[in-house]
Amino acid sequence: xxxxxxxxxxxxxxxxxxxxxxxxxxxxxxxxxxxxxxxxxxxxxxxxxxxxxxxxxxxxxxxxxxxxxxxxxxxxxxxxxxxxxxxxxxxxxxxxxxxxxxxxxxxxxxxxxxxxxxxxxxxxxxxxxxxxxxxxxxxxxxxxxxxxxxxxxxxxxxxxxxxxxxxxxxxxxxxxxxxxxxxxxxxxxxxxxxxxxxxxxxxxxxxxxxxxxxxxxxxxxxxxxxxxxxxxxxxxxxxxxxxxxxxxxxxxxxxxxxxxxxxxxxxxxxxxxxxxxxxxxxxxxxxxx
Amino acid sequence: xxxxxxxxxxxxxxxxxxxxxxxxxxxxxxxxxxxxxxxxxxxxxxxxxxxxxxxxxxxxxxxxxxxxxxxxxxxxxxxxxxxxxxxxxxxxxxxxxxxxxxxxxxxxxxxxxxxxxxxxxxxxxxxxxxxxxxxxxxxxxxxxxxxxxxxxxxxxxxxxxxxxxxxxxxxxxxxxxxxxxxxxxxxxxxxxxxxxxxxxxxxxxxxxxxxxxxxx
Numbered sequence: 009x010x011x012x013x014x015x016x017x018x019x020x021x022x023x024x025x026x027x028x029x030x031x032x033x034x035x036x037x038x039x040x041x042x043x044x045x046x047x048x049x050x051x052x053x054x055x056x057x058x059x060x061x062x063x064x065x066x067x068x069x070x071x072x073x074x075x076x077x078x079x080x081x082x083x084x085x086x087x088x089x090x091x092x093x094x095x096x097x098x099x100x101x102x103x104x105x106x107x108x109x110x111x112x113x114x115x116x117x118x119x120x121x122x123x124x125x126x127x128x129x130x131x132x133x134x135x136x137x138x139x140x141x142x143x144x145x146x147x148x149x150x151x152x153x154x155x156x157x158x159x160x161x162x163x164x165x166x167x168x169x170x171x172x173x174x175x176x177x178x179x180x181x182x183x184x185x186x187x188x189x190x191x192x193x194x195x196x197x198x199x200x201x202x203x204x205x206x207x208x209x210x211x212x213x214x215x216x217x218x219x220x221x222x223x224x225x226x227x228x229x230x231x232x233x234x235x236x237x238x239x240x241x242x243x244x245x246x247x248x249x250x251x252x253x254x255x256x257x258x259x260x261x262x263x264x265x266x267x268x269x270x271x272x273x274x275x276x277x278x279x280x281x282x283x284x285x286x287x288x289x290x291x292x293x294x295x296x297x
Numbered sequence: 298x299x300x301x302x303x304x305x306x307x308x309x310x311x312x313x314x315x316x317x318x319x320x321x322x323x324x325x326x327x328x329x330x331x332x333x334x335x336x337x338x339x340x341x342x343x344x345x346x347x348x349x350x351x352x353x354x355x356x357x358x359x360x361x362x363x364x365x366x367x368x369x370x371x372x373x374x375x376x377x378x379x380x381x382x383x384x385x386x387x388x389x390x391x392x393x394x395x396x397x398x399x400x401x402x403x404x405x406x407x408x409x410x411x412x413x414x415x416x417x418x419x420x421x422x423x424x425x426x427x428x429x430x431x432x433x434x435x436x437x438x439x440x441x442x443x444x445x446x447x448x449x450x451x452x453x454x455x456x457x458x459x460x461x462x463x464x465x466x467x468x469x470x471x472x473x474x475x476x477x478x479x480x481x482x483x484x485x486x487x488x489x490x491x492x493x494x495x496x497x498x499x500x501x502x503x504x505x506x507x508x509x510x511x512x513x
Contacts, residue, residue: 029337132319134395168368171319171340178337210318210368211342232343261377266343275339 022077023279029179036278044073051079059097061086074284087287114198121159122166122197124148128186130193132170136163162201165208169196172213180279192217214271218283235269236262306350306359310470311381312463313411315403316388317396318367321422324453325388326364329463334454341366344378351464353471360467379411383474384418384466391421391450392429397436404444416469418447420462425452 019040025033040047046069054062063086075083085091091100119125122135124147135145140160142150154160173193182188195216200208240262244251254260267275274282314322323341327333330347345364350357365371365378387403389396400419407415421437434450441448447465451458 032337133393168318175319175338175340178339207370208368209370210340210366213340214342263344263377264346267345270342275342 019077019280022080024181025179026181026184033179034276034278034281036280038074038278038281038284040076041073044069046070046073046075046079046083048076048079051083055097059100060095061093063093071288075287077280080283080287084287111198114202115194118198118201122148122150122163125197126194128190130170130173130190131167132174134164134167136160138164158204161207162204165200166197168208168210169193169200169213172196172210176213177217177279209270211267211271214274218279218286232266232269236265239265239269305357307356308353308358308471308474309361310358310383310467311361311363312384312386312466313363313378313382314365314386314388315406316367317390317393317399320367320388320390320393320396321453322367322388323364325386325420325422325451325459325462326362328453328456328459330362332456334456336454343371351467353464353467356471358467358471360463362463379407382411382415383470384416385411386462386466387417387419387446388422388451389419389432390423391432391437392423392426394431397421397432397440400440400444414473416466416473418449418462418466419444420458421448421450423452423454424450424457425455 019036019038046066050069051066054066056062066083066086070083070087086093091103095103115126119127124131129147131145131148133145134143135148135150136142136154140154142153150163154163170193173189173196176189176192177183183192192213196208196213199216200206240251240260243254243262251260254262272282273285276282277285314326316322318340323338323345324334326345326347327335327338330349341364343366346361347364348359348361350359352358363378363382385407387400387407389400391397407417419437419441421432421434437448437450440446447469449458449462449465451462453459
């Protein structure tokens with residue numbers, strides 16, 4: 009019994025939970041299983057001498073038992089398609105360097121418009137009015153009226169990130185530190201500037217939180233409405249009685265499942281379990297073995 | 298039996314919660330339906346629902362309350378949100394001026410999407426944060442009066458006026474509904490179909506009762 013308990017605690021140490029929040033959040037069910045879960049040792053063994061990855065071998069394992077928390081970040085870079093498995097270590101180092109530089113360039117571009125970006129702080133109230141007039145906000149000043157439509161639209165959404173960032177994964181000790189909240193805010197701000205087609209939908213913070221650095225690589229689907237339609241069709245076929253029951257309860261539109269699909273079950277499971285679900289379920293979405 | 302529970306009410310009223318992001322809609326909902334308040338609450342994704350059954354003038358009324366994400370972008374996605382809603386609680390945060398200024402925007406939204414007879418109430422939430430106040434109660438009253446809304450300042454944290462806000466909405470809806478029912482009875486009585494105790498369908502006012510007065 010002691011051994012089991014120690015095992016869970018060890019696991020939680022990778023993503024520490026604030027002690028006062030432990031009771032309120034879903035319990036983690038994921039447990040690394042010997043021979044099934046991708047371990048650090050297996051991971052390292054999957055690389056050739058030049059650093060090419062035998063992705064097929066790794067994927068099989070992940071599908072069976074997920075990834076050990078100690079190497080999640082490294083493996084996820086491949087799962088999300090940031091790197092071609094056939095690339096060499098040298099290729100990847102170069103690519104990483106390039107991406108960091110590009111990110112830093114974007115950051116500078118954003119900071120030139122809104123000084124608070126990249127400074128360990130963020131805003132939760134609007135900094136301009138709907139018609140582009142600056143609003144004075146402590147620690148963040150827009151110096152003149154904004155006329156460019158893209159800039160104005162971006163500035164108008166920045167405080168929304170702030171409102172959501174303070175409400176993201178509050179149970180994680182990581183986000184107790186305001187500087188870390190600010191990092192998430194930076195990523196969301198910069199992402200919405202660079203990809204203004206997608207911009208921001210509430211919930212992206214939940215998706216982004218586990219992957220902060222890799223967010224640029226991932227894609228967020230806004231087609232939830234059509235997914236709900238698909239879900240409805242599937243249930244209707246697979247379990248007509250359940251579908252009928254839901255319709256009787258006026259839930260035939262499956263709106264109750266909106267959040268589950270929108271943030272990919274982040275809210276239904278613990279942090280670790282959601283990652284486990286994503287890595288087993290999304291395996292192959294970003295990679296070509 | 299669980300399935301019986303659903304029929305143990307006289308009326309089912311759908312009420313929507315609207316207002317800017319972070320004004321406390323979800324906590325108002327949880328305070329009213331579960332008597333809970335969560336300081337650590339998360340942003341709402343899409344729509345969430347909760348119900349509570351209350352007594353209104355001797356009748357059992359089930360309030361089905363819909364809570365939604367405050368971000369404007371979600372409006373388009375959740376088109377079902379306003380459908381069938383007979384009441385709305387429009388919430389702003391008394392410590393954030395902009396959320397109060399946006400009340401106009403929400404009213405416009407309601408005019409565009411909700412039934413024109415929807416019962417509306419405005420709530421200035423977070424009244425416990427009086428020291429951070431940036432909207433005076435008078436300003437709230439002034440806007441409410443101008444727009445013809447009922448108005449209360451509320452605190453989901455301290456459970457102030459939450460009951461009262463929903464009770465006010467539900468009472469008002471009930472009065473409208475029972476007045477309609479009464480009118481229907483009178484219409485039925487004068488329509489001289491004696492001995493027939495069956496239901497008279499008064500029809501949906503927005504539907505086929507429309508006459509051709511505007512078509513010319």
